[in-house]
Amino acid sequence: MNGLFITFEGPEGAGKTTQIARLEQYLLDRKIPCIVVREPGGTNIGNLIRHILLNPELSEMKQRTEILLYAASRAQLVEQVIHPALSGGQVILCDRYVDSSIAYQGYGAMWDINEVMQVNRIATGGLRPDRTYLLDLPVELGLERIYFRGVKKDRMELKEKMFHNRVREGYLAIAQAEPERFRVIRANGEIDEVFNQILRDFECLLDQKLLHKPI
DSSP states (O other), X not given: OOOEEEEEEOSTTSXXXXXXXXXXXXXXXXXXXXXXXXXXXXXXXXXXXXXXXXXXXXXXXXXXXXXXXXXXXXXXXXXXXXXXXXXXXXXXXXXXXXXXXXXXXXXXXXXXXXHHHHHHHHHHTTOOOSEEEEEEOOHHHHHHHHHHHTSOOOTTTTSOHHHHHHHXXXXXXXXXXXXXXXXXXXXXXXXHHHHHHHHHHHHHHHHXXXXXXXX
């Protein structure tokens, strides 16, 4: 089969990393070839950009700089990793993609959304995911989860609560505009409960792909 491109989105503390790991193990157990990538990052160049973008000491970073750095990391990931993996028939599980830029820089930072989208169309060549799982939960709960991790917050996690509220609202608006691609997952439950929501949809998606049916 041709590859499947699956992205996971959500506000801070939504549990994307945990759910991606669960889905990766599901695929490995069934000997379905898959790779996991994250944004920003996923390549040597992308990881260097990630260090810059998330460094809490770089508070002077301008919005346009931030948007372009995210897009640069994404462009490298698409060309170096995602396109070859899709051509090779692999399932790609991607922790954040273009929707993160729209939600965080467009809605959260209130930058021109059309400009964010234009930059990212150039960066990705218009590559779109087959499915996007939006892990949604109240902002307060997500920030509380981050607090109890006990690790140093990155530059995005340090943003004020109103920023994170706008990000969540942005995500829900994007999902509403593209219901055929998005599945909104209630992420405030137990880990198994959240995963089962994802798995029910993913198994249908995988069956469609194996049978060469349109998604």
